[in-house]
Amino acid sequence: QQQVKQSPQSLIVQKGGISIINCAYENTAFDYFPWYQQFPGKGPALLIAIRPDVSEKKEGRFTISFNKSAKQFSLHIMDSQPGDSATYFCAASMGELGNTDKLIFGTGTRLQVFP
Amino acid sequence: DSGVTQTPKHLITATGQRVTLRCSPRSGDLSVYWYQQSLDQGLQFLIQYYNGEERAKGNILERFSAQQFPDLHSELNLSSLELGDSALYFCASSRGALGHGETQYFGPGTRLLVL
Numbered sequence: 001q002q003q004v005k006q007s008p009q010s011l012i013v014q015k016g017g018i019s020i021i022n023c024a025y026e027n028t029a030f031d032y033f034p035w036y037q038q039f040p041g042k043g044p045a046l047l048i049a050i051r052p053d054v055s056e057k058k059e060g061r062f063t064i065s066f067n068k069s070a071k072q073f074s075l076h077i078m079d080s081q082p083g084d085s086a087t088y089f090c091a092a093s094m095g096e097l098g099n100t101d102k103l104i105f106g107t108g109t110r111l112q113v114f115p
Numbered sequence: 116d117s118g119v120t121q122t123p124k125h126l127i128t129a130t131g132q133r134v135t136l137r138c139s140p141r142s143g144d145l146s147v148y149w150y151q152q153s154l155d156q157g158l159q160f161l162i163q164y165y166n167g168e169e170r171a172k173g174n175i176l177e178r179f180s181a182q183q184f185p186d187l188h189s190e191l192n193l194s195s196l197e198l199g200d201s202a203l204y205f206c207a208s209s210r211g212a213l214g215h216g217e218t219q220y221f222g223p224g225t226r227l228l229v230l
Contacts, residue, residue: 031216034218036221041223042223043117043205043207043221043224044205045117046219049216051216093216100163100170100171101163101209101215102173103148103150105157105158
């Protein structure tokens with residue numbers, strides 16, 4: 001019940017295309033859903049995050065879509081660029097209920113954007 | 116640069132040995148989190164400290180322990196090392212207002228190789 005399932009494992013997109021990564025969760029106590037971006041040899045860095053009281057959040061070319069009833073959320077990268085090539089992790093936490101902001105991570109998606 | 120520092124960057128040691136990983140959080144952050152990243156297990160939460168006290172525990176082995184000192188830096192101690200402990204160990208920090216889904220800032224990690 002603590003798991004966050006992420007797909008696909010890897011994704012190849014042409015420059016200018018749309019990259020879509022999906023995540024699903026079971027625990028309805030989760031109340032915070034961030035996406036992290038990780039480049040080789042670096043630590044994960046927060047990209048964008050959403051709470052379950054909104055269905056969509058957009059920051060530049062990055063959009064999170066959230067479906068509370070389906071317990072799913074996804075990351076859309078518009079106009080994908082070679083510089084977006086990295087590993088993306090979805091995550092979830094249950095801060096209010098769990099009294100901790102520990103993150104439960106998905107398994108990661110390796111995105112490669114070709115020119 | 117996230118503002119979180121970790122030392123050492125790389126560590127090579129033998130089975131049965133003990134090592135200490137060090138983390139300095141961002142200035143003003145009260146919470147420190149430790150995560151383990153391996154190929155087969157992904158990013159796994161180990162333990163969280165908040166203002167010197169243990170706040171939450173994840174899948175941390177009994178051979179592993181951590182503490183947060185009065186100056187808020189944290190150390191992760193790994194003992195009786197096994198080959199399977201080889202992984203990247205990340206430290207993250209946040210302001211510490213628990214339950215508000217705060218951004219966690221990750222350090223560059225310590226790559227541990229157990230031979």
